[in-house]
Amino acid sequence: MNEKAIDYEAVFQGLPGMVALLTPELVYADANEDFQRLSGRSRAELVGRYIFDVFPDNPNDPTATGMRDVQASMLRVVATGERDTMALQRYDVEDPTRPGQWEERYWSPVNAPVFGPDGRVALIVHRVEEVTELIRLRGRQGGNGRARVLEAELYTRARELQELNERLRQAHAREREVALALQEAMLPAGRQVSNHRAAVRYRPAVGALNVCGDWYDVVDLVGGNRIGVSVGDVVGHGLAAAGVMGQLRSALSATSRVADGPAQALDVLGRYAHVVDGAESATAVTTFVDFDAHTVTYSSAGHPPPVLIHPDGRVEFLDLATDPPLDARPDPIPRPQAVTTFTSGATLALYTDGLIERRREDIDSGLTRLADALVRHRTADPEPLADAVLLELLPPGGATDDTALIIVRL
Incomplete structure (x- = not known):
């Protein structure tokens, strides 16, 4: 097939699963049809807007960290030029038709870089696997007790990983401060x-x-x-x-x-x-x-x-x-x-x-x-x-x- 004949816009829109493109400033540049459908947001509601203005953390849940975790992952991609696969995230989404009503959702995100001609990260590919229904299905098959156990285990493991990453980040920051002080002295x-x-x-x-x-x-x-x-x-x-x-x-x-x-x-x-x-x-x-x-x-x-x-x-x-x-x-x-x-x-x-x-x-x-x-x-x-x-x-x-x-x- 002649490569010039490929309609990459159509390919992007037809990709199975939720896929969005963001700038290094974390502003939506595009989103495919599955992303729009499953997130409940139209392309006009996404493109040109900062990701966390569109999808803020649930203000009713003081432990909600989903978007902060996504932000940290995307900034790592911009800084390192490397793909970043995240742990399973629980992330509530506000119902666009019912302001103030939040639905419990589970996501499995992967963020990857797209490089520009200058070798810098020009775009971030944000691919999200929606796994909420899978968790609910397993819960229905095993009864309410089993569903809650499964949900709790998945969520607990994800939070444990996040807490471990945060402790490592803090320890790393302290070591970095020591090294920078040594740098300035030498x-x-x-x-x-x-x-x-x-x-x-x-x-x-x-x-x-x-x-x-x-x-x-x-x-x-x-x-x-x-x-x-x-x-x-x-x-x-x-x-x-x-x-x-x-x-x-x-x-x-x-x-x-x-x-x-x-x-x-x-x-x-x-x-x-x-x-x-x-x-x-x-x-x-x-x-x-x-x-x-x-x-x-x-x-x-x-x-x-x-x-x-x-x-x-x-x-x-x-x-x-x-x-x-x-x-x-x-x-x-x-x-x-x-x-x-x-x-x-x-x-x-x-x-x-x-x-x-x-x-x-x-x-x-x-x-x-x-x-x-x-x-x-x-x-x-x-x-x-x-x-x-x-x-x-x-x-x-x-x-x-x-x-x-x-x-x-x-």
């Missing part, structure tokens, strides 16, 4: 380096602890009007990765101050990584900026390339001195380095892969988005420029990997 805040403006940003991943795996640093170098700018990425997340990150960042910061150039700094860091548990396959890139000579000398250990935006909008990826990650070779050999020139007013950006990588997308697409954003906002000061880049490149609900970004006005 990474420097934005500052002025040698009278040159620099902006730094760090965004932890969503959906898990996922903090402290990335690092950044900006240091004054010995001799002349020079600074060193670097970023790095430790494999893994959480507090263990934080310890490795702190060791590597401190080592590179110290080494950069005495090294002849960025390649030598990464040579020494690679040898140090060899004796640090958890530093396997860590990546880093460092640049030495000489404001008197108007040069940027750089070297990369398996890390995405820095970007140099010239005042006229020309984009230059610093990718001519790339080597394997730290501790990748049993017998290290000298790493390469390259040098390029700049004029006053240029912008240098270093970042980690969380800023540019997306599922099911070539990395070149992320690099192009980054370059486009930097060019469009290149006249802005580093602080608003950094905010604009994060706003345009990170998914609305946050990325699934840590993100570090440094922007320096040269």
